Every structure is written in C-alpha cells, then in structure tokens.
Amino acid sequence: MKNGSIVLQVFRGEDSAGQEVRFEVPAVEGMVVLDAIHYIQANHANDLACRWNCKAAKCGSCSAEINGQPRLMCKTRVDEYPDQEIHVWPMRTFPLIKDLVTDVSWNYEVNKQIPGFTPRPNEPVPYRMLPEDTERVYEYRKCIECFLCQDVCHVLRNHDDKSLYYGPRYMVRIAGLELHPLDTERRTGLLHGKAGVGMCNITKCCQEVCPEHIKITDNAIIPLKERTTTDVYDPVAWIGRKLRPRRDELAAGQPTGALGTVRAPQRFAVKDVIRLKSGDRPMARVGTVLPDGRLEIWVLKMKGTQQHWKGPKTIDASDVINNYGPLDEVGIGSKLVEQYISEDHAH
Numbered sequence: 220m221k222n223g224s225i226v227l228q229v230f231r232g233e234d235s236a237g238q239e240v241r242f243e244v245p246a247v248e249g250m251v252v253l254d255a256i257h258y259i260q261a262n263h264a265n266d267l268a269c270r271w272n273c274k275a276a277k278c279g280s281c282s283a284e285i286n287g288q289p290r291l292m293c294k295t296r297v298d299e300y301p302d303q304e305i306h307v308w309p310m311r312t313f314p315l316i317k318d319l320v321t322d323v324s325w326n327y328e329v330n331k332q333i334p335g336f337t338p339r340p341n342e343p344v345p346y347r348m349l350p351e352d353t354e355r356v357y358e359y360r361k362c363i364e365c366f367l368c369q370d371v372c373h374v375l376r377n378h379d380d381k382s383l384y385y386g387p388r389y390m391v392r393i394a395g396l397e398l399h400p401l402d403t404e405r406r407t408g409l410l411h412g413k414a415g416v417g418m419c420n421i422t423k424c425c426q427e428v429c430p431e432h433i434k435i436t437d438n439a440i441i442p443l444k445e446r447t448t449t450d451v452y453d454p455v456a457w458i459g460r461k462l463r464p465r466r467d468e469l470a471a472g473q474p475t476g477a478l479g480t481v482r483a484p485q486r487f488a489v490k491d492v493i494r495l496k497s498g499d500r501p502m503a504r505v506g507t508v509l510p511d512g513r514l515e516i517w518v519l520k521m522k523g524t525q526q527h528w529k530g531p532k533t534i535d536a537s538d539v540i541n542n543y544g545p546l547d548e549v550g551i552g553s554k555l556v557e558q559y560i561s562e563d564h565a566h
C-alpha cells in the first residue's frame with residue numbers, strides 16, 4: 220500500500236504471450252481483490268475479463284492466483300498484502316480464455332463420467348439415515364466447485380495430459396457418493412482406472428487451498444484409496460464379495476443363501492462396529508463406554524433384506540479383542556472388531 224493506494228499487477232492477454240499490467244487503485248477499508256479488479260474495470264480497463272457472481276465466496280467463480288496462491292478474489296482482502304504489490308493471475312492449470320478467465324469445461328466433462336447417487340430401487344422415501352452418516356456426507360457437499368484444488372494439484376498442473384487423474388474436486392464428489400449409506404453403486408473400478416486415485420501422492424496442497432475447508436485428502440482421498448486397494452488388491456475381500464451378494468442384489472430378489480442373509484451391511488458409516496460371533500446377531504454398533512468399563516451396543520437385526528439396530532444393551536469391554544477386520548465391510552474408516560459374545564453379556 221502506497222499513499223492510500225494499492226498496486227496491482229494484473230495478467231492481461233489471451234495466450235502465453237500475455238503479461239502483467241500495473242494498476243494503482245485507491246485503498247478502501249475492508250477491500251478485497253475483487254473490489255480492486257472492479258475498480259480497474261470501471262476506471263482503467265473496461266475490457267479486463269474476470270469471472271465472478273456472488274462476491275460472497277459461495278459461487279466459486281472468481282478463482283485466481285494471487286501472489287502465486289490459488290485464492291478466491293472475493294475472499295482475499297488487500298490488507299493481507301501490506302507493503303506488497305498484488306499480482307493477480309488466472310488459474311494456470313486450465314487453458315486461458317482472456318485475462319483472468321480460464322476454460323474450466325474439462326471439469327464438467329469429468330463430472331459427467333461419475334455414476335450418480337444410486338439408491339436401491341425400492342428404498343423407502345423420505346430417506347432415513349443415521350445423523351452421523353448425514354454429517355459425514357455433508358462435508359463433501361460443501362464444495363462450491365471453485366476448482367482451486369484442481370488448480371494447485373501438481374498431477375493436473377504438471378501434466379499436459381489430464382487423462383491420468385480426475386483431480387481432488389472429483390475425489391470429493393466420489394467420496395460423497397461412496398460414503399452415502401444409501402448408495403449402492405461401487406466406483407472403485409473407476410477410481411482405480413480412469414479416475415486415477417493412485418496418482419495422488421497425498422501432498423495435501425489441495426486441502427490447504429480449499430475455501431470451504433473440506434479435508435480433501437484426509438476425508439476423501441485417503442478413504443477412497445483404502446477402499447480401492449481393498450477392492451482391487453485384497454483377494455480375501457474379493458472372495459468375500461463373490462460369496463456375499465450385495466444389498467441391492469438381495470433387494471432385487473437374487474438367491475440368498477445362509478451367507479447372504481447374515482452378511483454385514485455394505486454402508487454403515489458408523490464410528491465403531493463390532494462383529495458378534497453368536498446367534499443371529501452378526502454385527503453391533505458401539506455406543507457409549509460406561510464408567511464401569513462396559514460398552515453400550517446396538518445390535519443389528521437382520522430380517523431378509525430389512526435391517527435395524529436394536530439397543531442399547533451392555534457388554535463387557537474386556538471381551539473385545541483387537542482384531543480389526545476388512546474396513547470395507549462397514550464403511551470407510553469404521554473399525555471392525557471381532558468379538559466373542561455370549562448371551563450372558565448382552566443384557
């Protein structure tokens with residue numbers, strides 16, 4: 220900031236031959252970079268191209284690179300850069316159209332390749348879900364499609380060929396679908412193949428720039444990598460799936476042998492789940508740990524394809540042995556603990 224004004228160096232041009240142009244703008248308290256760009260359009264260069272809509276960090280249109288960092292122009296205050304010139308560039312991962320506007324249409328083409336939400340055909344509506352499942356899925360749905368994460372991801376940025384990886388934004392979308400407790404589609408083949416989840420090396424750069432603070436790597440990419448690895452490389456899980464028909468297959472009236480009727484549910488995104496090796500109670504969800512060390516549990520009751528949790532009952536925590544099973548059985552991130560339980564323990 221200089222004599223009550225700020226200096227912006229704004230990229231201008233329609234191809235790589237473009238260059239920065241210097242503008243001086245009067246500083247106003249609370250001013251954001253987008254305000255300064257609007258001032259330049261109104262007073263110095265009314266053909267300066269920039270994209271914006273909401274000016275409230277919600278539409279995801281005003282993405283740019285500000286002093287080299289992918290940021291929303293409407294959410295970046297100029298006073299974050301005291302005594303510095305502010306360099307404003309378009310996102311460099313996408314083809315330039317003009318000045319600050321890039322062609323992000325590749326992202327929409329990728330989006331079309333992802334199978335959408337697929338509940339069972341006879342899923343009762345309105346949908347009923349556990350509150351923790353709703354919360355979990357909500358994080359992914361906060362995405363405003365600003366594509367700042369796509370811009371910063373070195374896999375997309377450093378390869379002219381974008382056919383290797385869908386990018387972090389679409390890992391977020393796929394996680395929102397894969398972790399939805401009522402979704403029946405399986406996208407691990409796509410993740411392993413065209414979506415290229417294996418290309419991500421967890422640098423977390425995408426997570427750092429997300430204006431919605433979505434934990435992109437922690438809560439979307441890593442769980443998807445785990446799920447994909449289990450599906451693609453774990454022969455035990457693979458055989459398990461062959462033996463146990465999916466929930467949607469059961470619903471469609473396909474043969475259900477003894478294994479089919481007691482199989483674990485596909486999509487319970489609950490915190491901790493224990494597998495019970497007794498009677499007709501194959502699974503239980505862990506609730507509170509009581510002061511005396513015992514656990515409150517909800518037992519999963521299966522009746523054909525219908526299932527509901529019944530509880531709380533209490534069991535001795537000391538009965539739980541640390542034997543984490545295949546995560547994929549109960550939803551990403553869930554712990555599966557094998558436990559022998561007798562009738563006496565469930566009161």
Ligand code: SF4
Binds near residue numbers: 372386387420421424
């Ligand atoms: S963590 Fe993965 S998706 Fe995110 S920027 Fe790094 S490589 Fe790209």
Ligand code: SF4
Binds near residue numbers: 430
């Ligand atoms: S995940 Fe975050 S950074 Fe990526 S497009 Fe969505 S809101 Fe933008």
Ligand code: FES
Binds near residue numbers: 276277
């Ligand atoms: S103008 Fe909508 S996010 Fe910036």
